Each structure stands twice: as structure tokens, then as C-alpha cells.
Amino acid sequence: MDSIILTLIVGVGALLAGILAGKFIFKANTEQKIQEATTEAGKIVAEAQQKAETLKKEKLLEAKEKFVQLKSEHDKEVMDRNRKLGDSENRIKQKEVSINQKENSIDKQIKENEAIKENLNRQIELVNIKRTELEKHQEEHIRRLEKIAGLTAEEAKTQLVESLKQEAHTQALAVQQEIIDDAKQKANKEARKIIIQTIQRTAAEQAIENSITVFNLESDEIKGQIIGREGRNIRAIEAATGVDLIVDDTPEAIILSSFDPLRREIARLSLTRLVTDGRIHPARIEEVVEKTRRQIEEQVMEIGERTVIELGIHGLHKELVRIVGKMRFRSSYGQNLLMHSREVANLCGIMASELGMNPKLAKRAGLLHDIGKVPDEESELSHALLGAKLAEKYGENPAVVNAIGAHHDEMEMQYVISPIVQACDAISGARPGARREIMQQYLQRIKDLENMAMSYQGVEKAYAIQAGRELRVIVEADKVTDADSDKLSFEIAQKIQTEMTFPGQIRVTVIREKRAVNVAR
Incomplete structure (x- = not known):
């Protein structure tokens, strides 16, 4: 145990000795590095000071050069300003000299004007004196003339004015009459020219409408079917259509006779359907006639729409379009009403163009001028007044309404197109072969x-x-x-x-x- 403790003490002592030796070595190294760093820093500071001195000298030189340049520019600018001031002073002196010269000239003119003014005043005094003397002589002269003529000056002046007035009035009337006669002659010549050119540029498609229609048959055997047992079929057709069926010896033909073209067309189309179908009896006849009548109404609308499109008329009320289509199945004095109205519309459009007026408005009035002849209900009004009433009802232009109502002088003409429509209606109706008086009476x-x-x-x-x-x-x-x-x-x-x-x-x-x-x- 003691040996172990001793061993530990020896180890600890050795460790402490090593640590102390390391500290001494580190301190020695650190002091050496510090000295080296100090030496290096001294060198850097010395170099920086040297560079700073060099930079300072360069900046001072640049500043001196800049100062010299600025001073030179300033001196030059000062010299320019001094030169300009000198020039301005010279100009001012010259103006002063010129002003002094003008002042002397004005003073001289003023003195001359005063002399002229004095001279004028003396002349004015002389003129006033002479005027006074002249007025006295004139008054004395007028008194002598009044005494000789037995009239005062006012009376003589009045008589002279009246005489001049009468003479001028007589001459003015003569000149006015010459102008009127010349204008009438030229107007008549120009009107004839316009009407002739208008008529030449239009042509009628047909002359006279007939009052019968021929219905062609494939064979005469079909005539018996159309007549029926004891004539019941033909009576049913006549009763339903209002058309007279004439069955005579004419081969393969039946004549449909009626004054109303619309009825004849309904009868013709109905017979065509019946013959094609083959079933011909009174009930079937009434059914086909009714169906054909509805078809004709649609056809009437199509005819009206096609007519207004061909004439270039826009914005016409649908009811007026239908009335226009109905005119296809109406004749006036033997002349087809739709053909007549189209012809009048074209004439009105051309004549309005020749006169520098609105051709579309004139064409519209020409097409609608006879719509009163195809009313849906009978009326006591004449066709012109009834047509004007219908046009007004469906929102037509007042000029068109007036043209329709006035084309037979039953209404006062208030617009320029009214006489144009009247003239074109007469032109279309008076064309040779256009109308037949006997037909209208019939x-x-x-x-x-x-x-x-x-x-x-x-x-x-x-x-x-x-x-x-x-x-x-x-x-x-x-x-x-x-x-x-x-x-x-x-x-x-x-x-x-x-x-x-x-x-x-x-x-x-x-x-x-x-x-x-x-x-x-």
C-alpha cells in the first residue's frame, strides 16, 4: 500500500514538473512572437507614413493646378463681361444721339404744324364767309323759282319723288313680268325634260289584267269529277270560292270567271290540289279551299316583302307590307294594282332624284298611294283618304300620308312630294293600253x-x-x-x-x- 502511494506521488510530481516546463517554453515563444510583431508593425507604420507624404504632395500639386486653371477662366469671363458692358454703353450712347436728333426734328415739325394750323384757320374763316353768302344767294334763288313756278320747294320735291316712284314701279313691273315669263318657259321646258326622261327610264311589265283564268286538265274525264253527282261538287266549289266555273266544249280546260283575281287564284290552286289528290267531294272541297286561302295569305305576305325589298324600301310596317302584297290580286281599270304602284314608285324615285329631293321618301309614297283600294273592311271613305288614314295609323312619315291623301286632290298638298306622286300616278294610268274604263265600270x-x-x-x-x-x-x-x-x-x-x-x-x-x-x- 505504501509503495502504491509512493508511486502515485512520484507520478504526480513528474506531471507537475512537465506542466511547469511547458509554461516556461510557451512564455518564451510568446515573447519572441511579440517582438517580431512589434518590429513588423514599425515597418508598416513607416511605409504608411512615407505613402501619406507622397499622396499629400501629389494632392497639393493637383490643387495648385486646379486653382491656376479656375483663376484663368475667371479672368477670361471678367474680360468678356467688361467687353459686353462696353458695347452696351456704346449702343446706349448712339441711341441717346438718335433720340436727341428726333427730338429736334419733332420740335421743328411742331413749329411748322402751328404755322399750317394758323393758315387753315384763316382759310376756314374765309370758307364760312363764302358759305354764308352762298346760302343767301341760294335762298334768294329758291324764292325766285317758287315765285315763277307757283310751288314751294317741298311741293316740287314731293312731285319729283312721286314721278320717280311711278316710273320706277312701271319699269319694275315690266322687268318682273319678263322674269316671270322667262322662268315659266324655262320651268315648263325643264319639267317636260324631267318627265320625259323619267318615263323613258321605266317600262310597264304588262298592260291589262283579264277577268278570267283558264284551268287546264289532263283529260276531259276529270271534268265529270269536278262537276260531281247532280253538280254538287261544282256548286260546292262555286259556293266556297265565289268563282263561276264555266265547263263548256273547250277540250281539257275549265274557265274560272270572277272579277276578283284573289278569288280566281284561290279557286285555281284549290282545283289543282283537288285534281292532284283525286278526292273531290263537298267536305274535301271546303277543307282544301280553306287551306288554300291560308296559303294565299302567306303568299300575299311574301309578295309584299319581295316588292319592298326590290324597291329598296325599309322599315315598312308588317300590315302595310301585307296590303302591298294584296295589291297583286287587285286591278284598277284593268291595270294590275301592284304593277301600277311599283311603276308609280319607280317614276317618283327617278323624278325626285332629278329634282334633287329624297328619292326613297318619294318612292315610298308612290308605292303606298293606292293602299286604300285593298282594305280589309268596306269603308265610306274614298280610297285616297282611306289610304292616308291607314298610313297614318301605321306610323308613316307625314309627307307620305299627305301624298297618299292628296293624289286625287281630296286633301290639301302640304309637301313637295305630293304633286310628284299625283303626276306619276297620272303618267302610269295614262300610258296607252294601261287602263280600260269599261272594265272598271264592270x-x-x-x-x-x-x-x-x-x-x-x-x-x-x-x-x-x-x-x-x-x-x-x-x-x-x-x-x-x-x-x-x-x-x-x-x-x-x-x-x-x-x-x-x-x-x-x-x-x-x-x-x-x-x-x-x-x-x-
Whole structure:
């Protein structure tokens, strides 16, 4: 145990001795490094001081050079300013000399003007004296003239003025009359030129409308089907369409006769459908006629739309477009109304262009001028006033409304296009072969016949057929008895005989039919 302790003590002592020896060696090394660092620092400081002295000397030299340069520039600027000041002083001196010279000249002119003014004042005094003397002489002269003429100066002046007025008025009237005559001559010549050019640039597509339509058949056997048993089919067609079917010896043809082109077209299309279908009996006839009538209404709208598009008219009310389409199936004095209206529209557009006016507005008025001839309901107004009323109802331009109402002088013309429409309407109607007076009288007689029959109570439909030689009246079975039918036929015939003028004779046929219809489901 003691040996172990001794060994430990010896080891600890050796360890302490080693540590102390290391400290002495480290201290010696540290002092040496410090000395070396001190020496190195001294060298760096010496070098820095030397560089600083060198830099200082260089900066001083640069500063001196900059100072010399700035001083030179400043001296140069001072010299320039002194030179400019000298120039300004010289100019000021020259201006002073010039001003002094002008002052001397002005003083001299003032003295001369004062002398001239004194001279003028003396002359003015002399002129005033002479004027006074002249006025005295003039007054004395006027008194002598008044004494000789027996008139005062005012009276003589008044007479002279009146005489000049009368002479000037006479000359003015003569010149005015010459101007008016010359203007009329030139205006008539120019108007003829415009109208002739307008007529030459338009042409009618057809001359006269017919009152019959020929329906061609594939064979004469179909005639029997159209006539039907005991003629019931042909009577049903005539009753449904209001068209007279003439079946004669003409091979493979049936003539449709009616004054109304719309009815003839409905009858023609209905017969075409019936013949193509092959089923021809009264119920089928009524169904086909009704369907055809609706189809014609659509066709009327298409015709109206196509017409306004071709004429370049925009913004027309749909109802007016439909009325325009209806004009295709209406004639006036034998002239197709739509063709006539289109011709008038083109004439109005060309004439308005020649006169420097609005051609679109004139063309619009020309197309609509006869819309009163195709009303949906009968009216007591003339077609011109009725057309103006319709145009106003559907929002047309006031100029168009006035042109429609005034084209037969039934309304005062308030716009320039009104006489243009009237003139173009006359041009279209007066064209050779355009109209036929007898046709219009015939159409009016046919209408009067039908309207006369429709005025009786219980009458449902009335059709004038066979060129107006027969009047067929369809009555309502619930309101008119068989006995009343005989009486009605007699009364209508007597009224026609007393109130109308007609060639030959007119047969009045009253048809009373009772139908009972039921549907089996």
C-alpha cells in the first residue's frame, strides 16, 4: 500500500514538473512572437507614413493646378463681361444721339404744324364767309323759282319723288313680268325634260289584267269529277270560292270567271290540289279551299316583302307590307294594282332624284298611294283618304300620308312630294293600253251587286258570277226560312231593277242550306 502511494506521488510530481516546463517554453515563444510583431508593425507604420507624404504632395500639386486653371477662366469671363458692358454703353450712347436728333426734328415739325394750323384757320374763316353768302344767294334763288313756278320747294320735291316712284314701279313691273315669263318657259321646258326622261327610264311589265283564268286538265274525264253527282261538287266549289266555273266544249280546260283575281287564284290552286289528290267531294272541297286561302295569305305576305325589298324600301310596317302584297290580286281599270304602284314608285324615285329631293321618301309614297283600294273592311271613305288614314295609323312619315291623301286632290298638298306622286300616278294610268274604263265600270257594277245583297239581314255571302248576269246569295238557315228565301230573291231582283243600270238580265238565286255535322270517335 505504501509503495502504491509512493508511486502515485512520484507520478504526480513528474506531471507537475512537465506542466511547469511547458509554461516556461510557451512564455518564451510568446515573447519572441511579440517582438517580431512589434518590429513588423514599425515597418508598416513607416511605409504608411512615407505613402501619406507622397499622396499629400501629389494632392497639393493637383490643387495648385486646379486653382491656376479656375483663376484663368475667371479672368477670361471678367474680360468678356467688361467687353459686353462696353458695347452696351456704346449702343446706349448712339441711341441717346438718335433720340436727341428726333427730338429736334419733332420740335421743328411742331413749329411748322402751328404755322399750317394758323393758315387753315384763316382759310376756314374765309370758307364760312363764302358759305354764308352762298346760302343767301341760294335762298334768294329758291324764292325766285317758287315765285315763277307757283310751288314751294317741298311741293316740287314731293312731285319729283312721286314721278320717280311711278316710273320706277312701271319699269319694275315690266322687268318682273319678263322674269316671270322667262322662268315659266324655262320651268315648263325643264319639267317636260324631267318627265320625259323619267318615263323613258321605266317600262310597264304588262298592260291589262283579264277577268278570267283558264284551268287546264289532263283529260276531259276529270271534268265529270269536278262537276260531281247532280253538280254538287261544282256548286260546292262555286259556293266556297265565289268563282263561276264555266265547263263548256273547250277540250281539257275549265274557265274560272270572277272579277276578283284573289278569288280566281284561290279557286285555281284549290282545283289543282283537288285534281292532284283525286278526292273531290263537298267536305274535301271546303277543307282544301280553306287551306288554300291560308296559303294565299302567306303568299300575299311574301309578295309584299319581295316588292319592298326590290324597291329598296325599309322599315315598312308588317300590315302595310301585307296590303302591298294584296295589291297583286287587285286591278284598277284593268291595270294590275301592284304593277301600277311599283311603276308609280319607280317614276317618283327617278323624278325626285332629278329634282334633287329624297328619292326613297318619294318612292315610298308612290308605292303606298293606292293602299286604300285593298282594305280589309268596306269603308265610306274614298280610297285616297282611306289610304292616308291607314298610313297614318301605321306610323308613316307625314309627307307620305299627305301624298297618299292628296293624289286625287281630296286633301290639301302640304309637301313637295305630293304633286310628284299625283303626276306619276297620272303618267302610269295614262300610258296607252294601261287602263280600260269599261272594265272598271264592270267591276264597280259587280261590287254593287254583291254589296246590295249583303245589306239584307240573314245574308251570309253574296257572289256575282257569270260576268254579272247571275247573283248567288247564300243565307243563314237559322235566320231565313224557305218562304223568306223566295221573298228575299224577289226583293233583291226588284231593287236591282229599280236602282241599277245593266245590260240584259240578272238572275238572283238565293241558296238556303241546313247542315248537321257530327264526328264519330
